[in-house]
Amino acid sequence: MTLVRTLLGIPELRLRLLGGEDLLDREVSRIYVTELPDPSRYLSAGELVLSGLLWWREPGDAEPFVAALAQAGCAALAASGADSGGVPADLVAACTRHRIPLLEVPPDLSFAVITERVVLALATESEGARKRLLSAAAEGAALPDLLAHGARELGADCWVLSATGRVVAGSTGGPPRRRTVLPVGGRHAVPWVLAVDADLSPAAAEVAEELAGLAGLARSREDEVRSAGMRVAAPLLHLLGTSGGGNAELATAFAATGLAPDTQLRVLLARTSGAPLGAELLCELLAGHPGAVFVGEVGTGEAYALVDTGAHWPDDWAATATRTLRELDPVLAAGPVLVGVGGPATVSGLRGAAEEARQAVVAAARRQERVAVVSGEEIGVHRLLVGGAPDALRQALRERVLGRLLEYDDGQHTDLVRTVRVFLECSGSPARAARALHVHVNTLRYRITRASELLGVDLTDFRGQVDVYLALLIEG
Template sequence: MTLVRTLLEIPELRMRLRAGSGFLDREVTRIYGTELPDPSRYLSEGELVLSGLLWWHEPGDAEPFVAALAQAGCAALAASGADSGGIPDDLVTACERHRMPLLEVPVDLSFAVVTERVVLALANEAGGARKRLLSAAADDASLAGLLAHGATELGAHCWIRSATGRVVEASAPGPPVERTVLPVSGRAAVPWSLVVAAELGPGLAEVAEELASLVGLARAREDEVRRVQMRVAAPLIALLGDPASNAAELAGAFAATGLPAEQPLRVLLARTPGARTGTEILDELLAGHPAPVFVAETGETGDEACALVLADDSWPQDWAESATRALARLGGGRIVIGVGGPATMPGLRGAGEEARHALGAAVRRDERVAVVAGEEIGVHRLLLAGAPDELRRALRERTLGPLAGHPELLHTVRVFLECSGSPARAAKALHVHVNTLRYRLARAGELLGADLTDFRTQVDIYLALSVEN
């Protein structure tokens, strides 16, 4: 770390301290030269401001200049009074008042030499910081360890944040403070960023870039470890999607995961056509879940994946909504997810089928990101979804065929059933008199050869009406 006192110790510069002796431990992050009377819009925290005082003409000019430096959090002012007859007294006074170290540059020393030596000092310090960071990474390559060492070298707290807004790791509690944001290296479906709570000069920017690179390597290692751990559930997930598998095979594959047979599980299916992989999407969404999670690919293209999640009390009731909001932050193509369960091991295949039908419902939605839970789908639709298309169409034709040429009667029957068989509510919904409704229902009953007031008949007809949707 390059401090103000470090610059005073460089023999070639021969700078003399004129004010601010109590503030020499401030870190210098970059150098900036200016001759503007008000440079405030161009200043950054930690800068060594270099000036030939061409802006100074009379006593009183120093106060606004130094105040701007102090407001921006500059480290120090290095000034030469070659054209003003020395360092003005009001500049020394203003620097003392605003706690701004004032370094006097010898009149025979060019600013080019000062800039070169300061930049070299910053570069050397950055090189040392990078070496220390690499050494620390060799000892502790975990994300938490890397971030702690990085925060020390950068002199500012750091966060790793995913593209969904999730804070992956942090060196301090609380939300990220965005002063510098760098992309974490690596190709991933859900990119990460390194957020630093400070504006960084060229030297420290190199350190931050090194840290972001090390974080990318650590992520790749952790992802590989997780993939190895997930392989234990791959056979079970494959069997869930295989209608020819039997109960004994499922039980054996389930036992290999170590999951408790008496605890309910949720089944998640994700489909991500395009560049993303379904496993990475599910990994991201389930990263903060405290219960055991297993994720594996279910297709050859890598764009579909399945997750098994222990559905204990930690599973949030609004998971589908929160997942949709998180995924909406990601750009790119479509992401659709279906959720089935909860179900214990004997009912796991059914939960998988429920997730499959929920996924189908998500695909049919218009949104780019759609997450559908099985609870959102009526039981009658799930039952219908399990029948072959040919059978469903045949049942609809057999049940509703006589009404095919009577759309008004068909609509009346649908509204009547959706109003729980209440003539008054149905008439109100259709904006007709109740006697008109009864006439239409009677006519529909005649054509169908059925009693529309019979509950079982109502169920059959409603299921047949649901087929078209």
């Protein structure tokens, strides 16, 4: 860290302190030369201001100049009074009043020499700071420790944030402040940034860039550790994702996770448009979850997560996850992102929870939105029962129950199938269905009677209604 005191200690500069003995530990971040009577527009915090005092004409001129330096938070003023018989007394008084350290530059010393030596000192300090950060990283410092090192070097708090705004780590527990933001290195679907609570000088910016790069390396290390820990669940996630294996194989794969058989679990499925980002998205959504989490890719564009929910799973998890993914949408170079949630279930019900997650994704796809998250609780039991049946069985049932009605509509160019669907969705009420279809109630009753004849089912009977409605849920 280059301090005002450091500059006074450089022999070839021969700077003399005229005021501000108690302010010598101020950090110098850059150097600025000016002869403007009011340089306020161009000043930055931490600057050493050099001036030949060409702007000074008479007593009183120093006040607005020094006030501008104080307002900007400049580190010190180095002034040469060669053309005015020395540094004016009112400049010394103004610097004392506004608490600005005042250094006198020898008349025979070029500002170019001062600039060169200060820039060299700043560059040397920057190089030292970068080496200290690299040393901490080489010793395996975790991300929070690395940020603490960085905060000391930069003299400002810093945080790593994900693209969702989640605080990954910070040098302090306070809310992040983003006066300077730098991208964190690495190729990830969910990018990170380094936020620093300071306006950085060029030298400090180099240190911050080094810190951002090291944060990217720390993320990669953490990714490797997490992946190694999740490999134990890979066989189980594969079985759930492919509906393969028997009960014994499932039990063996589950035992490898180390979870107790009575653990309450959720199964999550993320489906993306072929890009291998589902696992990373699930990890982001589940970051900070207090229970065990296992995530893995299963096939192209699909990732599953097994989540130990303990006794609690937020009722609004799907809504919160939807908002989080929508915040990410601008940075996702991908098509739709759909997430389904199944469970809760213990190991004995995991297959059912996985199927529930798959049906939730199907329901999410029906919303025709780029981002959709659906929980199994949002889907009617009848839809889950129909969706869980094998495709061949579902199509056979649809044909057996609706076949004659479908053929009639096709041949006569009628729409009795829609009439029946609306009638059943109106709880079998002719009056409500007629209003929904904008027809007379007698017309509605005639159509339902005709449909009953073709179906061979009494559509006023509850069991017949259930069979037909479930068949209507099967997509042709």
